[in-house]
Amino acid sequence: MASIVIKNWDNKTWLSSQDYINQFNKFLLKNIKLDSNSIILDIGCGRGKILGNLKSKLKLRTKPFGIDIINHKDKDKRINFNKTNALKFFNKNKHKFDLILIKQTIHLLNLDEIKRLLKIIKKRLTPRGKIFIFSLDTDKNEIPVFKLMKSRLSKSLIRDKKILDVIVKSNPQIIKKKFIYKVKIAKKKYLNMIQNRYISTLLTFTKEELSTGLRELNLKYGKDIRFKDKLICIILQNSFK
Ligand SMILES: C[S@@+](CC[C@H](N)C(=O)[O-])C[C@H]1O[C@@H](n2cnc3c(N)ncnc32)[C@H](O)[C@@H]1O
Numbered sequence: 001m002a003s004i005v006i007k008n009w010d011n012k013t014w015l016s017s018q019d020y021i022n023q024f025n026k027f028l029l030k031n032i033k034l035d036s037n038s039i040i041l042d043i044g045c046g047r048g049k050i051l052g053n054l055k056s057k058l059k060l061r062t063k064p065f066g067i068d069i070i071n072h073k074d075k076d077k078r079i080n081f082n083k084t085n086a087l088k089f090f091n092k093n094k095h096k097f098d099l100i101l102i103k104q105t106i107h108l109l110n111l112d113e114i115k116r117l118l119k120i121i122k123k124r125l126t127p128r129g130k131i132f133i134f135s136l137d138t139d140k141n142e143i144p145v146f147k148l149m150k151s152r153l154s155k156s157l158i159r160d161k162k163i164l165d166v167i168v169k170s171n172p173q174i175i176k177k178k179f180i181y182k183v184k185i186a187k188k189k190y191l192n193m194i195q196n197r198y199i200s201t202l203l204t205f206t207k208e209e210l211s212t213g214l215r216e217l218n219l220k221y222g223k224d225i226r227f228k229d230k231l232i233c234i235i236l237q238n239s240f241k
Contacts, residue, residue, distance in 0.1 A: 006108075006203070007070065008196040010046045014183050014229070021053045027179050028054075028099075031235060032130050038098040039126070040064040043086045043117075044105025045079070051101075052076030065093065086117050096126045103134040104231070107160050108200065114163060118170075118236075125238040133167065134179065135160055137230035143199070144190060144225050146213035153201045167234060175235040183229050187221045 010016040034040070036059045042051050045066030055064055055078040063080040071083040082089055086109065100121050106114060121131055136143070138161040145153055168174050191214055197203055202210070 005070065006046075006198075006200055007072075008193065008198045010049060011196070011198075013189075013193055013198060014181070014185060016047065016049050020181055021049055023181060024050060024179065025053050025057060027177075027233075028101075028132065029057075031175075031177065031233075032099055032132070033128070034058055034098060036061055039095055040099045040101070041095075041097045041124075042066045042079075042101040042103070043089075043121075044068055044102060044108070045081070046070075047072045047074060048076035048079040048081060050103070052078040055079065065095070065097075087113065087120070090120050090124065096124055096129065097121075098126050098129045100125065100129070100131045101134075102131070104136065106133055106135060106163060107156065111163065111166065114167070115170075118167065122236065122238075127238055129238045131236040133164075133234045133236070134231045135164060135234075137178065137232050138164070141230050142227040143229070144217065144221065144227055146216040146220075148205070148209055149201060149213055152204075153199075156201055164232065164234065167236075171236050173237055175237075177233040177235065179231045179233050181229045182226070184224055184226050187218070187223055187225050190221075190225050191217060 045068050048066040051064040051066050066079045067082045067089045138157045
């Protein structure tokens with residue numbers, strides 16, 4: 001299983017803001033009917049803020065399950081957290097889920113792991129259960145990048161596109177949607193996110209490459225940076241209904 005360590009993804013960024021989480025969960029609930037009895041799982045949940053918000057919003061009776069290979073000290077208390085990798089979890093946990101969420105995590109697994117994981121989770125849905133997979137928009141994303149970051153991100157997006165194509169081809173009943181969030185962030189804060197390597201593309205950069213990139217972005221933008229954070233969402237329904 002891939003062991004990419006992303007520590008600063010949802011660490012005080014727009015991705016952990018109350019507004020982002022509210023809008024994200026509004027999008028989810030528009031596309032799936034859930035109530036206080038729903039059983040929910042988030043694979044690669046990070047600090048679990050999306051799940052925590054769903055717990056309160058839906059008054060869930062069962063704490064939502066979140067799994068991640070990193071156990072953050074400041075994770076949400078409203079979730080049932082398991083520090084494990086995606087595939088191992090299902091040996092121990094025997095629940096069936098109404099919603100299985102995989103948000104901006106699938107690209108961190110290799111293709112073989114993805115196929116195995118999908119095979120397992122499709123069997124772990126309740127009759128009305130759905131799997132939601134979110135991934136960066138591979139064609140139209142606007143993530144602010146410096147030159148070297150752009151070329152590496154483009155390469156990883158080509159791989160993401162292949163992954164999504166494989167999933168779509170093997171699941172003909174898939175529904176495709178987009179989740180778009182308008183970001184306004186102080187340049188200083190965004191540069192700090194880059195410095196903290198918030199996105200997996202940045203993990204392999206040398207310190208020098210990162211410093212050059214930061215200088216480049218500093219020149220390119222004014223005080224605030226505005227862009228649209230665009231995600232593709234694919235929804236798999238339970239085919240055994
Ligand atoms: C880009 S972050 C997304 C976090 C969260 N889903 C969100 O969108 O805010 C990817 C997360 O997947 C986790 N992860 C990576 N490989 C994993 C694996 N094999 N099993 C479970 N989680 C994994 C990382 O530790 C990280 O927290």
